[in-house]
Amino acid sequence: MLGLSGALIAVVIGLIVAGIKILNEYERGVVLTFGRYTATRGPGLIYVFPVIQQMLRVDLRTVVMDVPPQDVISRDNVSVKVNAVLYFRVVDPAKAVLQVAQYYEATSQLAQTTLRSVLGRHELDEMLTERDALNRDLQEILDKATDAWGVKVANVEIKHVDLDESMIRAIARQAEAERVRRAKIIHAEGEYQAAVKLREAASELAKEPQALQLRYLQTLIDVAGEKNSTIVFPLPLDLITPWLSKRGRE
Structure with a gap:
């Protein structure tokens, strides 16, 4: 007992x-x-x-989840691989246990499908240059979808957008063509501005013939200062006409 x-x-x-x-x-x-x-x-x-x-x-701690690389076809039909990182935490433990079998796995799968869906609506240039806006869109969509599971998605960051070699070469050629185009435009604008200034200078010199002669003489002085063995100058008639007239009267 x-x-x-x-x-x-x-x-x-x-x-x-x-x-x-x-x-x-x-x-x-x-x-x-x-x-x-x-x-x-x-x-x-x-x-x-x-x-x-x-x-x-x-x-209840924040979980950092790597979203595996996803094959995405952009709106302009470019195939890329995109991966991201997801930050989330449980805010309602009861929902996280009762509303979904495995909230971690469910959130991971949802992030992968959402990444493909959202990025597929954008062009490649937007994926490369507008990541902040895309990150906000992804975060809002995921946060709304996981609310029923008691999960709060705090942030989504796109990490890499990987292109194949042919696309990288095509983008490089496009960038080079854009640089050449800008260089030509800048050169053309410089030529136009120079022509305008030359026209204004010619207009001012035409008002005073003596100014033109002085400018010519100044050019002779500048050239004579250089180390040249032989210099041939055209002699403008406007410069010698007064002298010839004086000799004729004599």
Whole structure:
């Protein structure tokens, strides 16, 4: 009889000890009583009645998830591989346990399909230059979809947009052509501005013939300063006409 009592006491103590649970600050316990949800408890020391109750731990810390590279065909029919990183956390432990079988796997699969769907509506140039806007679109769509699971998507970042070699060469040729086009436009604008200034200078010099002669003489002085063995200059008639007229009168 004494042995039976001791065994019974040991069983009771074992059940009491088995029901003691310790939850960390970042954990919550979803308690099911006879299979029905009854409470979300923690953090700290809690007690769960063995056999009658079951506790499922849920981590509330932010999870960093790598979204595997996805094959995406852009709106302009360019095939690329895109991967991303996803930041999310559980904000409602009960929903994360009761509304979805595995919230981590479900969020991962949803992120992959959403990445392909959203990026497929944009052109390649937008994927490369407008990542901030695309990240916001992805975050809003994922956050809305995972709200029913008690999951909050805090941020989505597109990491890499990988192109094949032929597309990289095509983009390089396009960039080179764009640089050449801009260089030609800048050169043409410079020629136009120079022509305008020359026309204005010619108009001013035409008002005073002596100014034109002085400019010609100044040019002779500038050229004479260079180390040239022989210099041939055309002599403008406007410059010698006054001298010839004077000689004729003599």
